[in-house]
Every structure is written in structure tokens, then in C-alpha cells.
Amino acid sequence: MKITRNQFIQSAALSGTLLASLKAQAVQNAILADKKNPDQLNVAVIGTGEEGRILIGASLRIPGIRFKAICDIYGYSQHYAKGILRNRGQIVNVYEDYREMLDSEKDLDAVIVATPDWMHAEHANACMKKGLHVYCEKEMSNSLEKAASIVRTARETGRIVQIGHQRRSNPRYIHAIEKLIHEIHLLGRVTHATAQWNRAKVKDLGWPKKYELSAATLDKYGYNSMTEFRNWRWYKKYGGGPIVDLGSHQIDLFEWVWGVNPSSVIASGGVDFYKQHEWYDNVLCIYEYKTPEGMARAFYETLTTTSHRGFSEAFRGVNGTIEIAEIPQRGNSVLHEAHAPDWDPYVAEGLLKKPSSSIKKSTTKDISVDSRASAEAGKWLLPIDLAKPAHQPHLENFFNAIRYGTPLNCPPEKGYETAVAVLAVNRAVASEKKIKFQKSDFHV
Numbered sequence: 001m002k003i004t005r006n007q008f009i010q011s012a013a014l015s016g017t018l019l020a021s022l023k024a025q026a027v028q029n030a031i032l033a034d035k036k037n038p039d040q041l042n043v044a045v046i047g048t049g050e051e052g053r054i055l056i057g058a059s060l061r062i063p064g065i066r067f068k069a070i071c072d073i074y075g076y077s078q079h080y081a082k083g084i085l086r087n088r089g090q091i092v093n094v095y096e097d098y099r100e101m102l103d104s105e106k107d108l109d110a111v112i113v114a115t116p117d118w119m120h121a122e123h124a125n126a127c128m129k130k131g132l133h134v135y136c137e138k139e140m141s142n143s144l145e146k147a148a149s150i151v152r153t154a155r156e157t158g159r160i161v162q163i164g165h166q167r168r169s170n171p172r173y174i175h176a177i178e179k180l181i182h183e184i185h186l187l188g189r190v191t192h193a194t195a196q197w198n199r200a201k202v203k204d205l206g207w208p209k210k211y212e213l214s215a216a217t218l219d220k221y222g223y224n225s226m227t228e229f230r231n232w233r234w235y236k237k238y239g240g241g242p243i244v245d246l247g248s249h250q251i252d253l254f255e256w257v258w259g260v261n262p263s264s265v266i267a268s269g270g271v272d273f274y275k276q277h278e279w280y281d282n283v284l285c286i287y288e289y290k291t292p293e294g295m296a297r298a299f300y301e302t303l304t305t306t307s308h309r310g311f312s313e314a315f316r317g318v319n320g321t322i323e324i325a326e327i328p329q330r331g332n333s334v335l336h337e338a339h340a341p342d343w344d345p346y347v348a349e350g351l352l353k354k355p356s357s358s359i360k361k362s363t364t365k366d367i368s369v370d371s372r373a374s375a376e377a378g379k380w381l382l383p384i385d386l387a388k389p390a391h392q393p394h395l396e397n398f399f400n401a402i403r404y405g406t407p408l409n410c411p412p413e414k415g416y417e418t419a420v421a422v423l424a425v426n427r428a429v430a431s432e433k434k435i436k437f438q439k440s441d442f443h444v
Contacts, residue, residue, distance in 0.1 A: 041399055042108050044069040046098045046123050047115035048081035051137055055112050055164075056081060058392040060088050062399060069105050071095040073221050074229075076211040098123055102130050110160075110402060113137060116232045117239045118222075121146035128159040135398045137164040139248050140412070140419045142240045147419045151412045151444040160401050162408050163415025165252045166394035167326065175384045176315075176322050177256055179351065186334070186346070187317025193254055193298040195313040197246040201305050204276070205230040234277040241279025242302045243269070243425045250313050252418040254287060254298045257315050261442045262287040262298075262421050265435050267428035273305050281305065285425050324382065326390050333379035343380060353381035417442045 041064060045052050048070050059065045067090045072078050078094050085092050095101040110133040113123045117139050124136045140147035140163055154161045167173045180186040207230055213223075223229040224237075232238035233245045255261055269283035281304045289296040312331035314323045319340035325331030334352060336343055346352045386393070400406040420442050428435045 039064040039403060040066055041110060041402060042066050042068045043110050043112065044071065044101060044105060044108050045081065045112045045114065046071045046101070046127075047113060047119075047137075048072040048077040049074070049114065052077070052112065052114035053081055053084060054389070055114055055135070055137075055391055055395065056084060058389040059112070059395050060085075060090075061388065061392055062396055065399065066090065067092050068108060069093040069095060069101050071098045071101045073097075073217065074211065074213065076208060098126065102126060102132075108132055110135065110399070117142045117244070118146075118232075118237060121149050124150050124161065125153045128153045128157045128161070131157070131159070133160040133398075133402050135162045135164065135395065136412075136415075138252075138415060138418070139240060139244050139422065140415050142236075142238070142244065142423070144416075144419060144423060147416050148444045151416050154412050160398070160408065161412045162394065162398035162401070163410045163412060163418075164391075164394065165249060165410045165415065165418065166391045167249060167253060168256070168409040168414075169394035169397045170326065170386060170390065171393065172324065172328070172332075172382055172384045172386055173253070175351075176324050176382060177253070180322065180334075181257060181315060181317075182259075184346070184351070186320060186343070186351075187315065187322065188319035188340070189293050190257060190315055190317040191294075191296055192316040193257060193296070193314065194300070194316070195250040195253070195298070195311075196301045196303075196309055197242075197250065197311040198301070198303040198307055198309055199242075199246075200307040201273075204234075231277075234274070234279050236278045239279070240423060240426060241281075241283070242304055243267075243280065243283040243285070244422055246302050246311070247283070247300055247425070248418055248422040250311070251287070251298075251300055251422050253313055254289065255417065255421070258289045258291045258296055260289055260291055261417055261437065261439070263290045263437055264288045265421070265424050265428050265437075266433075267425045268432075269429045280426070280429055283425060283429060285428065287421070322382075328382075328385070332382050334382065335379055350383055353383050355380050413444070416444055 043059065043065055045056060045067065056067065067085050070078065070081050070092050073096055082092060082094055093105065111127040113120055113134055113136045115123055118141065120136055121141045124134045127134050136150065140150055150161060181190060204227065207226055212226055213229065218225065218229060228235050234241065239245060265285055265287045267283055267285035269280035271277060271280055272282060274281045282302070284301045287298045289298065310330050312323060312325035314321055319337050321335040323331045323333050343352055347354050394409065397406060397409045401408050424435045
């Protein structure tokens, strides 16, 4: 993947020492991983729930990735992930306790951590201290102190850590933000952004009786009940609620677009529908960003009682607006303001696609997707397609950092900045006050 100027600057800013350690470790791993095949990497996974299995599936599409072990305290997740790998010809050792796995497996290069948020730091730090590189799902933690510990351990050990904000490796987002917004200033001054991730009403997750964890096992691993274990995102001990689980992916983009951390956030929300939960089932917030061009603001909402508008992001400038989503059918358009300069030259350069003259009738069988979003009359289109699972480019970037010293698209320092911005939203809701940030808040 081509590295843009902005990405290079961000990576270089980490420090010369860190970049040197990345390159040195890449050479070391190329020697140690497999002398006959230096591109092969031996990988384990801690946390084989839904997200862990998504990451396994995406990794299996990357040449040279060999899974050696999986770990989960839940037998159902163990069984499911083991079957996926067996069907792809990869036989793995299965563990319940991650400590046993790290003590037993001697030829690992990297570990994917996809456990509940409250365990990310414990698992990531333990892996790094064993000499392993880590792909850690977001949020880094539901605690800023624990999130900061990942940054410190990465610095101390020289291990490579990628935080799972996968949009930062998505070629459509790189094109939209780096090329169109930053390089050619297609939108002019970007004054506002909006984003949302809304989901329809659902029941709490249940579990097959045969896979129910005993009270002793739940207590051993820190869970109060099967209900809390299966629905951990809703409870303050384990997660940060929908604003953290969903919102962090997109709130991360605001900083990318403007190149600065937020100066403040104000929010409203509550436990208004799911009375059995601890975290807010709806949150609406506004961030302020003091950019070199002036004040900019971003609105974000996450609702769990309606799926209206699904998930997408819009970056609004004086000359136009880019609406984008991880699934192109939900957002793949660029609105041209009437007074803005002509965009036809950008079509000739392959930077944009010409707008459609009419709305085309969809022939898709998937009626849950509104295909009009990418064919609406009068809207220009983004020309970049991603013919891969959404997480695959981010995993490729991580594995290439290990193999070749490729700069990471989301190192722990960057993930920490997002965690600071996102976790503050829950504080803003609770206090009913505007939270103001200091520049030092975003640094470990």
C-alpha cells in the first residue's frame, strides 16, 4: 500500500528510537520466524468471540499467516474458532488461560487480542513482555490508565502494537482524507463533520445451556454472571457502552481529518430504554477542534433503538461534502457546492467519478442495503474500491510492520489519543458539563 505524506509524518513523529526498534525487530523476526520462508508469521489469538473470528477470517486471506494457538474462556467460542481454522487446514492448540498459552507456545511471532475492553491491557502487556507483537482491538481499554500502560510497555519492549481502528488502513478512507481533503483541498475549509452508528432494538445475548460457564469459572476470570459475560459491553466494569464500542471507530476520523485533537466535548444521553443495563443506550455529542484554519465542530450520535441512517461519516467543507462509510453502499458520494471550482479535471486524473445522471434501479437481492447512496443523481463518487474484508488492510499493515518495518497506520500513541477523546464522552454525559481537554491529556 502506498504510504501518504501525512501518514509518514505521523509515523515519524513517534520518535527515531521507536522507528529504529521497529525496523530492527522486523529484521530479527524475518530471521527467527522461518529461515526457509521469512514471510511466514506464527500467530495466536486471545479472544475468539465474534470480533476475534472476524480477524481470524481476514488474516487467513493474507499469505504466510499461520495460526498456532487460540485462547478463550468460553467453550463455544473455542469450538467455533477451532472449526474455522480446521476447515482452512490449520490445526491449533486450544487454551482457556492466556498465561498457559504464552508459557507453552514457543514459536509465536504475534498475538491478536480481541477480548473485552477491560482485559486488553493485561493481555497486550503480557504478550509484549513475552517478546511478541500485538494487534489489539479497540478500545485500548475502558480505563485511560490501562490504555496508557500499553503505550509504555510497547516503548519499553520495542514490540510492535497496532490498535484496531481499521479505517486508518482502508484505501477508500486514505484516498478521501489524505488525497481529496488534505492534498488537493477538494472540500476547501472543512468546517463540520457528522457521523452516526445506529442499531435497531435487540434482546440481550443468550447462550447455549451446554456451554454455560460455572460460577467458579466466571469468578476466576472476573465476571459476575453469564448475562454480564455475554453482554459485557453494557456494563461499566468491562466496557464503555455503545459510544465506546461503536463511536470510537468514527470519532477517530475527526482527528485524522483536522490533524488536531479535540479541545472540548459536550454530550447528552441516558439509560432510557434498556433499564437492565448500566451504560447509556443513546448518546449525542459535539466535539470542538481548534484547527489552523479556525474552529471546527463534529456531531456524533449512537442510538440502539433504531437503525435509521445506519453508520456513515460526512466531512463538510465550504466547497463540498464527502459522505463515506466502511460499506460503500452506505456512503460513497461527494456533493459539489454550486459555487465551487469545476471538478471535471479530477475525473480525468482518476480522483473522482462523474456523477450519475439518474437514479438506477437496484437489482440486488439484499434489500437491507440502500444501493441508491452510491448512484444518486448529482453526486460525484469515490473511485476507490476495497475488494477485501474491511479489517484485512489493517492486519496487512500490522504484519508488514513486523516483516519489513512498514510504518504502522495506528500505533498505540494514536490509539491512546482516540481513547482520551472517546472515554471523555461518558464523563460529559454523567457530569452534564462540557469537558475541556489540555494538549497534555493526549500524550503518555
